[in-house]
Amino acid sequence: MSLTLVNQVFDLIKLNNKLIAIESPLQERIRLLKNITSECFSQNIPCYLWTLEDDALHQLVINEQDLALQPVSQYQALPKSRREHYFEILRFWKTTELEGILILEGIFPWLGESTTDPDFFLTAEWIESALINLKLYNRNSNKTAILLGPNANLSSEIAPLIPTVIQQLPTVEEISAYLTLMLPSYTETEINNVANAAVGMYLADVEYGIKLALASGLGNTQELTKKLRAYKIDLFKRVYNIEFLQPPTISVGGLELMQQAFQQYKRLLTPLAKAYNLRLPKGILLIGPPGTGKSYSAKACSARLGLPLIVVEWGSFRSYGNLAEYQLKKLLALVDRINRVILYLDDFDKGFAGDDDLSRRLAGMLLTWMQERTSEVLILASVNRLDWLPPELTRSGRFDDIFKVDLPNxxxxxxxxxxxxxxxxxxxxxxxxxxxxxxxxxxxxxxxxxxxxxxxxxxxxxxxxxxxxxxDDIPPLDExxxxxxxxxxxxxxxxxxxxxxxxxxxxxxxxxxxxxxxxxxxxxxxxxxxxxxxxxxxx
CATH class of the missing domain: 1.10.8 (Helicase, Ruva Protein; domain 3)
Structure with missing residues (x-):
């Protein structure tokens, strides 16, 4: 929740950090700015906002519970004859007599890993140098610069100088607390049901989804939960490019040994298994020719375990280019927050067909997450050619179980x-x-x-x-x-x-x-x- 994030930010400010990065989704921006401004007001600290879009400086104030922006005349934008003139705010904040917190939006794209574009590279170098000088020049002042954006991607050179705070997806408890204010007439049980349906969304998305459902007219909480879940499925498709499926009711022809293994996985989700320190496998690979039922097996696993299924084309991450790692990070954070879910990586081997640096970085991110995660997520991956996968992915402790899905007998x-x-x-x-x-x-x-x-x-x-x-004649449908x-x-x-x-x-x-x-x-x-x-x- 943004209040927790704000507390983390001000704790860093108390430790005399002059540069702080905040990764926060766009839909949460207004709520976050209001909370930061409110905290600044309570501590008598001026708070300013600069955005790349208009290159103007505004002071943030709370006016009757709403956020207001007041122009700051001391800052005047320069004519844009050179690329670095777009970021004159960095030079201004270093020398101005103004103090407080300056929130900078739109700088992160220049702070990532190196690029081959010389013009972009020189601008990025200028910005990094300006930020370093800002940190050194203001070390004894009451000035703090906060870099704000949806993707706090920092190069390895500057990352040690800028602590990063990431706004996580809210927990079901945080969603419940928010819904109690939004739906005061609902009982505790009804609030819990709606909150469980909303897990995986930010509060702004939850609020919009509920307003959308209420606008269409509802008879009971069950209808609201159903419509909110449908909105969430559509949102996941647009934001994460995934399918989010509730446990289906399906029949499976064959594959009895795999079905028995799925039944064992279900038992490993019980409190009794936890008492014995038993856990789910880190991952399961389904290998075999196309069309043999690997995707259907994932749905069968969802039905057997009673867990939702997230379906993602692993090769689709390559289409995001430089944002591939960011998209994967967002997806894994979503999976962790939902917790009890099956993550199905379809055509897993195709994502490694190029055997390039991007494939290795994505594999490294996935491996790190698989090793460190504490959530109860079952990972299934379908593979046509196992030899395309990096060897480190297939050793024991990564994908523990490998099933051959063959031509049906x-x-x-x-x-x-x-x-x-x-x-x-x-x-x-x-x-x-x-x-x-x-x-x-x-x-x-x-x-x-x-x-x-x-x-x-x-x-x-x-x-x-x-x-x-x-x-062509259509008979009566009742006959x-x-x-x-x-x-x-x-x-x-x-x-x-x-x-x-x-x-x-x-x-x-x-x-x-x-x-x-x-x-x-x-x-x-x-x-x-x-x-x-x-x-x-x-x-």
């Missing part, structure tokens, strides 16, 4: 078919419409098909059946005949699908062979009646 394909057929044909909802010999024919025809291809095959057969049943998918429709759909494991046989077999050496099996030996080993060739 006959029994698993039978289960997958029934799951997808049940979506369209009610005969498969708890029952069966095919004979054993029909199933054997279908399963033989779909040898080397993965789960995603079986799903596509069933959907094609359902569409074909639907189009044959009805012409619809059942959709009955036949074996011939499925076999015809199979003719239009060329499985990846056949189309790219060499590449897929290479992946499977390497996964065999590195991963634990996700499925036991096929013991179903459809197993190839159970076929009576003399019958």
């Amino acid at each position: 006959y029994g698993e394909r039978h289960s997958i078919f029934k799951i997808h057929l049940a979506r369209f044909d009610k005969r498969f909802r708890g029952g069966d419409a095919f004979t054993e010999s029909e199933w054997r024919r279908l399963l033989k025809a779909t040898h080397r098909c993965v789960g995603a291809e079986i799903q596509a095959l069933v959907e094609r057969a359902a569409i074909s059946t639907f189009c044959q049943m009805f012409s 619809l005949p059942p959709l009955l998918i036949t074996l011939s429709a499925l076999l015809e759909a199979r003719q239009n699908i060329n499985p990846l494991a056949i189309r790219e046989a060499d590449r897929i077999e290479s992946m499977r062979n390497k996964a065999d050496l590195q991963g634990l099996p996700s499925s036991p030996i096929d013991s179903s009646i459809y197993s190839v080993g159970n076929v009576d060739i003399f019958g």
